[in-house]
Structure formats: C-alpha cells, structure tokens
Amino acid sequence: MLKCTRCGKEYDERFILRCGCGGTLLVERNYFDFFGNLQPYLDMRRYINFLPISGSLLPPATPAITPVSELNLETVTAIFKLEYLQPSGSFKDRGTWVTVSKLLEEGIDEVAIDSSGNAALSLALYSLPANINVHVFLSYDARPEKISLLQRLGAVLHFIDGDRMKVHERAVEFSESEGITYASHWLNPYFIEGTKTAAFEAYEQVGVPDYVFAPTGSGTLLLGLWKGFFELRKMGVVSEIPRLIAVQASGYESLCERSPIQNLLADGIAIPEPPRREEMKRALQETGGTCVSVDEYETENALKWLRKAGFLVEPTSAVVLAALWELVETGEIPDGSKILLPLTGSGLKLTQGI
Ligand SMILES: [Zn+2]
Known part of the structure; x- marks a missing residue:
C-alpha cells in the first residue's frame, strides 16, 4: 500500500x-x-521481490549493479559507488526503471516531469521503448548538452522562464490542465523504491558502512538509501543503520542553514524547497546524521580530484567528497570510519565547462 x-x-x-x-x-x-x-540476476532484477511491481512489464534496459572502489582517504576508508555507470549515466535509472514499469502496468502512456537534466534524460530513455510520451519542463539555463540529448530521445520540451521551483509549478499546472500524469521524481513513491536498491547493493558489496553521504536536493537518493537500510534492518539482516549525511549546494540548502552565496556548479541539487523536506529531516534525526553545505570552490576542487583519481563525474556528484574532506578535517568523523560515497552522475554528458 x-x-x-x-x-x-x-x-x-x-x-x-x-x-x-x-x-x-x-x-x-x-x-x-x-x-x-x-x-539470480546480476542486475537490478536481483531485487525485484522487494519492489512494488509485478516484474511482467519491465523496460528492456535494466539498471546495473554498480561497482564500488575503496580508497584510503586521510584517516578513513572511502567507498565510491559508481552510480554514474547506469544506462543513462546517473543513479536516476534505478527510480525510473521502477516508475516506467509501474506506468506500463497502469496503462499510462503520457507523462510530464520537471528536471534539471538527469531525471528527465533517464525517464525519456526508458520511456522510448515503452511508447510513453514524455513532456519535460526545464529552465532556459539547463545544460545545452542535456537539452540536445533530450531532443534526440524524443522528449517534448517546455522551457520555463524562472528558477527550479517555478519550473516545478508550471509542470504541475500543465499536468492538471491537460489531464496528463505528473511523474516527477520529487513526489513519486515508486522512484524511491528504485533508489533504495542502492542500499541493498552496497550492503551486499561492503556490509554496513558507518556513514553514507548523498548529494541532496529533492532527496530521492538520501531517502532511498534510508528506506533501503531501514528495510534491511526490519528484515533482521542488519542491526545498525549508517549515519546519513545530506550534502547540499550552498545557497540552496533546505536542511542546513541557507548561505547567501549560490553554488551554481552543483545544478543537480539546486532545489531550495523540496516537497520531501520533513522526511529528509527525519532520516537525518533517526540515523544520527547531519547536513553539510558545499560551495562552488569546494565542488570544483573535489571534481578535479575525482577526475585525477579516475572518476569521470559531473560537478553535482563531487559534493560528497568535498563534504567528506570537511567532516574529516573538523574531526566529526572518527578515524577508521567506512564511508559510502555514491558518485551519482556521469561527466560524459558534459562537453563544456571545468
Ligand atoms: Zn495525508
């Protein structure tokens, strides 16, 4: 239910x-x-019995079980989970795969979504073989490479003059007036069912980490990880749940104190008023976690470090490393901790910039 x-x-x-x-x-x-x-599958179908779909109408491209890379960083062990290796280049595929399957089961063939890029790209990709028409609402300053890809995937683009919240409002208005299903990942409970499988996988790969860091705008990854570890505990598989660290872009914080200077690099989490804010606060409280704000300079440094280490990700993904550096330096994370850092989005979609 x-x-x-x-x-x-x-x-x-x-x-x-x-x-x-x-x-x-x-x-x-x-x-x-x-x-x-x-x-007995080595892809996301492995967890189908823990998802609210029948499994009879699955999109053909199945999200992968993503690899993890362990590195000793300062005094802790960083476990990078390479979510950017999914078919559309971001962790969003987990939520999209469950969503599209559910849309197929319900016979829905036209949807609207608002997105800064990755969520829409993922939905457009999985909807194409499913014959679902996708309306994408996005702001004029969305990254041109992502716009170009969306066009090639057959999405109907609606450009909105305004910030991310305005884009969201217009997508909701359009859906209501046209009678089209609004499939936003911000609100969609089936999306979070998909992202929770990242916790199942991480547990099978490395056990229970001490901390999990997640780039946090709308909170779909943070809440999925929380739900996934929570369900593992409910099933008696684990006794402890990792502390969740919500990493936010400065100027767009919804959980940390709002900074006056905006981090324009981490555009994937530039969401000042996410509808699931109260749930995110509860996830941090229940796990003894916290939030960390990362500015543009820190994001750029972390991005360059990751690239040099062999991880080709987009700027939003780099905030988790910047936050880790900060918490290690302030001594908030004890020596010897095991820290899961999902790297959420591919750098291959970005052909310009730093
Ligand atoms: Zn209610």
Whole structure:
C-alpha cells in the first residue's frame, strides 16, 4: 500500500503522488527473508521481490549493479559507488526503471516531469521503448548538452522562464490542465523504491558502512538509501543503520542553514524547497546524521580530484567528497570510519565547462 508521510492515510498502490491532505506518499510493504528472495540476476532484477511491481512489464534496459572502489582517504576508508555507470549515466535509472514499469502496468502512456537534466534524460530513455510520451519542463539555463540529448530521445520540451521551483509549478499546472500524469521524481513513491536498491547493493558489496553521504536536493537518493537500510534492518539482516549525511549546494540548502552565496556548479541539487523536506529531516534525526553545505570552490576542487583519481563525474556528484574532506578535517568523523560515497552522475554528458 501507499502511506501518507503526514497523516498516515493509506491508499492502494496506484500511480498517485500525494495524499488528500497534501502529504507525500511512500510505499509500505512487509518484506522478509532478504537472502531467500534475491533473484539470480546480476542486475537490478536481483531485487525485484522487494519492489512494488509485478516484474511482467519491465523496460528492456535494466539498471546495473554498480561497482564500488575503496580508497584510503586521510584517516578513513572511502567507498565510491559508481552510480554514474547506469544506462543513462546517473543513479536516476534505478527510480525510473521502477516508475516506467509501474506506468506500463497502469496503462499510462503520457507523462510530464520537471528536471534539471538527469531525471528527465533517464525517464525519456526508458520511456522510448515503452511508447510513453514524455513532456519535460526545464529552465532556459539547463545544460545545452542535456537539452540536445533530450531532443534526440524524443522528449517534448517546455522551457520555463524562472528558477527550479517555478519550473516545478508550471509542470504541475500543465499536468492538471491537460489531464496528463505528473511523474516527477520529487513526489513519486515508486522512484524511491528504485533508489533504495542502492542500499541493498552496497550492503551486499561492503556490509554496513558507518556513514553514507548523498548529494541532496529533492532527496530521492538520501531517502532511498534510508528506506533501503531501514528495510534491511526490519528484515533482521542488519542491526545498525549508517549515519546519513545530506550534502547540499550552498545557497540552496533546505536542511542546513541557507548561505547567501549560490553554488551554481552543483545544478543537480539546486532545489531550495523540496516537497520531501520533513522526511529528509527525519532520516537525518533517526540515523544520527547531519547536513553539510558545499560551495562552488569546494565542488570544483573535489571534481578535479575525482577526475585525477579516475572518476569521470559531473560537478553535482563531487559534493560528497568535498563534504567528506570537511567532516574529516573538523574531526566529526572518527578515524577508521567506512564511508559510502555514491558518485551519482556521469561527466560524459558534459562537453563544456571545468
Ligand atoms: Zn495525508
């Protein structure tokens, strides 16, 4: 079932994004016997028994189980998870794969989404073989390379004059007035079901890390990781849940104190008022985590370090490393800690810039 995160009201598992009270929804199911229910695939189908889809209508490109690379950094062990190696070049494919499967099961063939790039690209890619028409709302300053790719994937583009929140509002208005399903990853409970598999994988690969850092704008990765580790604990697989660290772009913080100077490099998390903010706060509180704000200069340094180390990612992905440096330097992370750092988006989509 779907359950409202605000009032607790329950709904059948249809493609709805909000409760009547305005609260956001999450899928709630009781899972058991994690190892007994894993499927014999070395891709995301491995976790199909823990997802709210039947498995009968899956998009053909299946998200990968992404590799992890362990490096000793300062006094801690950094475990980079290479999420940028997914078919569309970002972790978003996990959520999209479950979403498109659910849309197919519901017979929905036209959707709208707002995005700074990666979420829309992912949805457009997986919707193409599924014959789902995708309307993408984006601002004029979206990266040109991503716009070009979206066009080639057949998305119908709607450019909006305004910031990321304005783009979101216009996509919602359009969906309501045209009677088209709004499939935003910000609200979509099925998207978070997909991103939670990153926690399942990480657990199978490296056990339970002490900390998990996630670039955090709308919070879809942070909340997926939280839900994934939470479900593992509920199934009795693990006893501890890692501390979650939400890494935000300066000037766009929704969990940390808002800085006056904007980090324009980390455009993927430039979301000042995410609808799942209360859930994110709860995830940090329940795991003893915190939020860290990263500015443009720190983002650029971390990006260059990652590139030199062999990780070709986009600037938004680099914020987790900048945050790690900061917390190690201030002594907030004890020596010897194991830290999971998902590297979320590919640098191959960016042909210009730093
Ligand atoms: Zn409600």
